[in-house]
Amino acid sequence: MTDTDRPSPGSFADPGPDLTAAWSSLGGDPALLARVTTVERSEALPARLPVREVARACVGACALAAAELGARRTGPARPGRPPGPGVPAVRVDDGAVAAAFVSERHLLVDGRAPVSFAPLSRFWPTADGWVRTHANYPHHRARLLAALGTSDDPEKVAAALAERSAAEVEETVYAAGGLAVALRTPAEWAAHEQAATVARRPLVERGWLDSAPARTLTPVDRDPLLPAAGLRVLDLTRVVAGPVATRTLALLGADVLRLDPPGLPELSDQHTDTGFGKRSALLDLSAGRDTFEELLAAADVVVTGYRPGSLDRLGLSPEALAERRPGVVVAQLSAWGAYGPWGDRRGFDSLVQAATGIAVSEGSAGRPGALPAQALDHGTGYLLAAAVLRALVEQADEGGSRFVRLALARTAAWLLEGATPTRAPGGDRTAAAPGPAPAPVPAAGGSAADWLTETDSPMGRLRYARSPVSFTGGPRDWSRPPGPWGADAARWGTGPVRNGAR
Structure with missing residues (x-):
């Protein structure tokens, strides 16, 4: 979609306190917030809680982190093109954000709509x-x-x-x-x-793992500008939030290899929705340990989304990974946080909504409700990608292997902080009484088709939502469609690494 094809603009606004809070938690320079333009569409993601604002902040922070890293990696201008030393301008459109936050509901595979939840999930x-x-x-x-x-x-x-x-x-x-x-x-x-344990943690936990030398950021091409080009990402995540993060890193040019255990198939449509730009391989992390160590030795980033502690027993804690691969960035995701009495529990977005009070806040007539999107999953996914991008910038300045850590429950706490006063669905913040349940596919601003596109894939013809991560000169779409789950070899690409950052 070109600029002239974009839907008519909504109202333009400053970034706002939610983006400021997200960017601060990522350790970003507050001066860069001036590079962000927000297009507000009041009909997008209608809810009583400030879902639209939080979703916009998560995507905006991710896009700004991408633009920042892109500026650090932009080489000399080509003949006839002016130099671009500054951070590219970021545009966050509520319509694009809303469509992306329900990407699983916009997906069509040869015209067939996926089933999001099984009959006993309710x-x-x-x-x-x-x-x-x-x-x-x-x-x-x-x-x-x-x-x-x-x-x-x-x-x-x-x-x-x-x-x-x-x-x-x-x-x-x-x-x-x-x-x-x-x-x-x-x-x-x-x-x-x-809840008390989660509340004591920052939205984005960040830290050092060792004193590895500073990362050298080599130049990248600018047509389009791919801030993560040449970076190798091991994706050990499942379901939505983690795959959304790695899908975003793939959009930005990273070589993303998802690894899954052979005996635990991913849901096919879910894998299709979040598999854009990646390769997918099967690997038993115990029996195939030599293969994993070879992959780790060349990895820049490892993203994990399994239950806290489950990978530690395999020697895959952040500290152990950094010991074997100095300079790595380890990004961890969990439902409830890797601490507290629920620190070792499994969880999903819908369960976190129920436990934290979100479902009550969005319910009516004594019945629980739901957010207009799996916003905890999608929002946390974009924040996780942003945290990885910012860690790479910080490594270039200060060195050190790094970890970043997010939890759906902590994102839920952030969302609930904006719950008083509440809002009527689709309207401004008020003290409104409970209203109707959200629509099956929330409004995206204008027509949802404005934010959708199609491509052929090994699974058939796909209709899907475009990425909402947008900055001047950046990518418009993924470089490859998703492939079948587990169909690729457990190895990095055999061709030369272009624009590498190692």
């Missing part, structure tokens, strides 16, 4: 309240049913849950390795020990 009434279950994956579904002692008949599941308290279901299902969370109000969550 809210259920209990004897004293509600629980939210997650059973999209077969192993989670089996554990849920085993914990409840019932078949997969939804009526029988409902009957089993109705006889128990929400807290009992939460503990019983988690003890069985399944996923169920009791619905809590914001106040109830605030009184929980996990």
